[in-house]
Amino acid sequence: MEPGQIRRGQKITFLMAILRLLLELTLLGSAWKPLACLDSLLAAAISPQIPDNGSVPLIVDVHVFVSNVFDVDILQYTVSSSMLLKLSWFDPHLSWLENTDPRNFITLPSNALWTPDLTIQEALWVEWREHNPRLRVSREGFVELYTALTTKTNCDFELLHFPSDKSDCSISFYAFSNTAKELKFHPHAVNEIVSVKREYMVRGLKAQVPERQLVPCFQVTLSLENTAVKTTMALLVPGVAILLADICGSLLPLKATERISYKVTLLLSYLVFHSSLVKALPSSSSCSPLLISYFTLLLILLSLSTMETVLMYGLMARGDFSPNPAPREEGLDTANPGPRSEEPQRRDEEPRKTWAEAMDHIFLLTYVAIIGCSQIIFVIVWVWWECKSDPPPAEDIPHGGRPEF
Known part of the structure; x- marks a missing residue:
């Protein structure tokens, strides 16, 4: 056999091996493609779980800083406000030793760890300032989350003595993704409103946990007073x-x-x-x-x-x-009666x-x-005179009632 024919045969054999390898890789990729899609779907569906705190619920300290109440509409019974939430809790699984990492704290995106998913019950609309806020995790395992929001909520104003009325407006935060056995809030309210050039002033601010709730929640109450002398x-x-x-x-x-x-x-x-x-x-x-x-x-x-x-x-x-x-009198002069x-x-x-x-x-x-x-x-x-408002439909049996789970 001539040397040219031998070289030509080797080239053909080499090309056939490359084609066979490419075909096997293509078939292998098509076989693994559904598995890769399944892994991505599972990763998207499974979110970070609440830290396990044993038989007691996880305690989350909440500080609500009310910075502004900028719109009070008594005709629509609405209040618009801005506030900052500071949530902190302890997760021992996130702690580390100093010899492992000398840093005192690290910053992580909020989607990397579990965070409370809050919903405002009275809100007509809510605008969160940051859609993916940052988490601050300390070496001891304390987690802090800061998030700011602007919301427009419904308020039942007591307008009997308008325009010198006083009303209490509630803003209720619920965590529907958890149960009361898993999570518990300890709320605190701080009044940081510095402007006094407004019609309604916040004379009182308190935070509390409502009794007998099915899901974890806390409530912030604004005590508004009308100061419009004009x-x-x-x-x-x-x-x-x-x-x-x-x-x-x-x-x-x-x-x-x-x-x-x-x-x-x-x-x-x-x-x-x-x-x-x-x-x-x-x-x-x-x-x-x-x-x-x-x-x-x-x-x-x-x-x-x-x-x-x-x-x-x-x-x-x-x-x-x-x-x-007038009746005529006898003897009057008819010629000059005027x-x-x-x-x-x-x-x-x-x-x-x-x-x-x-x-x-x-x-x-x-x-x-x-x-x-x-x-x-x-x-x-x-x-x-003091007027007592009618009970809401949710507390009146013929119209409704609390849902039973």
């Missing part, structure tokens, strides 16, 4: 000013036509003010603001005053222009005018007394 003045001063203006208008002469136009204009102005006020004040199924009743009473008083003016003026006008001929006929008519009309003005004067005194008594009664009701 709102109080803008609501009460116009009402009192309109009442005083109405009393001053009643001092005008009854026969003056300007008195009716003055009263009607005042009533129409107050109707516009009352309609805008009712839209501005919140409505509630129970314990509505007392100011709604107060301004409705003012509307009724102004309406009565206007109707009294129109009625008295109508009686006087009817007495002035209705025919009331001076003699006006005197009896004037004597007949004078008692009617005096009677109408006397009734108007009596009404004015009664009206002033009613206004004074109504103001005193309103102050007494404002100070002493």
Whole structure:
């Protein structure tokens, strides 16, 4: 055999071996591909488990730093706030010796270890500042997690004494991925609000663990107080000013036509003010603001005053222009009846005018007394009356109840 043919045969054999090796690698990769996908799915499905603390639940200390309450909407019954959560717990399995690693602490991503998965019950929306915060693990095994959030939550405002109302708004954090036997929170609340240029101020802040809960949870309660002096003045001063203006208008002469136009204009102005006020004040199924009743009473008083003016003026006008001929006397000079006929008519009309003005004067005194008594009664009701809101549907058996697991 020639040397050229031998070399050609060796090349063909070498190429065939390479092709066979590539084919075997391809078949082997296709066989391992489903197993690799299965491993990735298992790794995604299995998350880090809560540290085993034996027969007692894992204690997680929670410090809630409330930094801002920036939006209080009484019409929508919502509160927007910003806060920082510091969660810390002890995991002895994460500790290490100094000779192994001289560092006092290390920083890890939050998805590398177990962290409480928190959900806010009253939240309409929640924005977490960091989707993957960092964990700080000390050499002794203490783990710390810092996370900030902004949330808009529902709040049941007590608006009976609006605009000097006080309400307690709760923000409840639940860890639905764990049970009460595995996890327990020890919450603490810290007020870090430094700005005072706001309508509602946080006068109290506390954190507690609700009783008889099925899952681990803790609750932060904000005690809000309305400090809007401008709102109080803008609501009460116009009402009192309109009442005083109405009393001053009643001092005008009854026969003056300007008195009716003055009263009607005042009533129409107050109707516009009352309609805008009712839209501005919140409505509630129970314990509505007392100011709604107060301004409705003012509307009724102004309406009565206007109707009294129109009625008295109508009686006087009817007495002035209705025919009331005087009886003829014997021996009168029929040729010159003018001076003699006006005197009896004037004597007949004078008692009617005096009677109408006397009734108007009596009404004015009664009206002033009613206004004074109504103001005193309103102050007494404002100070002493306490309204108890209706129970929520979850606590009323016909509408619902607590779920039983």
